[in-house]
Amino acid sequence: MALNRRAVFTGLAVAGSGGLSPRAGASAGDDGEPSPSAPPGADPRRLARDESFWGRVAAQFRVSPEFTNLENGYYGIMPLPVLREYERQSRRLNEENSHLLRGAYKTVEYPRARARVAEVAGVAPDEVALTRCGTEALQNLIAGYNRLRPGDAVMYCRLDYHSAIYAMNWLKGRRGVDVVAIDLPEPHTEQAILDHYARQLRNHPTVELLLLTHMNNRTGLVSPVAALVDLARRRSVDVIVDACHSFGQLDFRLPDLGADFVACCLHKWTHAPLDTGFLYIRSERLGDVDPCFGDETYPADDIRSRVHSGTTVGEVLE
The missing domain is CATH 3.40.640.10 (Type I PLP-dependent aspartate aminotransferase-like (Major domain))
Known part of the structure; x- marks a missing residue:
């Protein structure tokens, strides 16, 4: 089954923490919160008015109550599952240091992350x-x-x-x-x-x-x-x-x-x-x-x- 972008980038805590791949089986729902996903064939116009769906989407993000951010194109903040994976990988990187970077990361995890991005983009990894x-x-x-x-x-x-x-x-x-x-x-x-x-x-x-x-x-x-x-x-x-x-x-x-x-x-x-x-x-x-x-x-x-x-x-x- 072809990867979709949500599946890839939920786990792409990835390059932001050294290109590290997510733990096996990680998904948007691993944090105990429902992962919002539109049902197959959903009418986009009806979904746009579905407040319960967008409420579940909003629950995936933690934002400051001090201001209302209207600029999301500069940086689209990480939803909670990505943020938690990013934090986990950052801790892992600090613990394992160059042993990780020169070993599994370089030989296995970076190529795997690149291959997942390439699959979503519809091109070959070597491109x-x-x-x-x-x-x-x-x-x-x-x-x-x-x-x-x-x-x-x-x-x-x-x-x-x-x-x-x-x-x-x-x-x-x-x-x-x-x-x-x-x-x-x-x-x-x-x-x-x-x-x-x-x-x-x-x-x-x-x-x-x-x-x-x-x-x-x-x-x-x-x-x-x-x-x-x-x-x-x-x-x-x-x-x-x-x-x-x-x-x-x-x-x-x-x-x-x-x-x-x-x-x-x-x-x-x-x-x-x-x-x-x-x-x-x-x-x-x-x-x-x-x-x-x-x-x-x-x-x-x-x-x-x-x-x-x-x-x-x-x-x-x-």
Whole structure:
């Protein structure tokens, strides 16, 4: 049976505590509280008005009574089962220290956590590398993309994520490319967006790399990424997709986007611990992204060489 995201990220106390896997049999209900889950085939409109269901969801979280938090996209806090597993794994890490990190974690538990993330994403484990966050994933993909030459151009929308924009701007000095920044047309209809990108790519024929945001962090706009990727591919333009917000909110697998390079965050809407994300590179395209800072911990044909975070959640070095 295919894993769903709730099953994975309930136990993904994971990368936030060293990528450690949950104890055998752990589930959302192991803390003695009912795990809220919608019955199969439930009408989403009726479920949205079901106060008893949402009451069970709310009971999974402990929040401060001192204020009302309206910003959940920055960090989606851990529900109680995840928090308790995270605390258990933190204690375990402190007790077992490097014996754990250089042993079972490195050889068994990290690969298992990565494989579970890959299964949910619908891709192969060797196409996924865990990162500290979606920002790191975006930066590594943008900075490492090595097919740019002086005189080429890269393109982004001014509504894209600010850290990704900074990295795209940085390519001007790093790769000697031109940087094209565009705005989206109003109204933001699917056809208007498609027509606008087609026009912009036609007007800027030297563009070789395009940054696309699946779900915007400021407005919530969902762009027709799959169609845009196809549009760009027909012009031989590569695309890096920012799926940091969409991965936890929309029902899709990474192959549905059609992109070869995707960045995702796990500590937003999936409620995994802080310091968790991943990047995806389609296996045939791995050579088009350089190892991070000349990493030699892993061979060049291992996607983990595209992330070098030191001794932290996602990576444990030799």
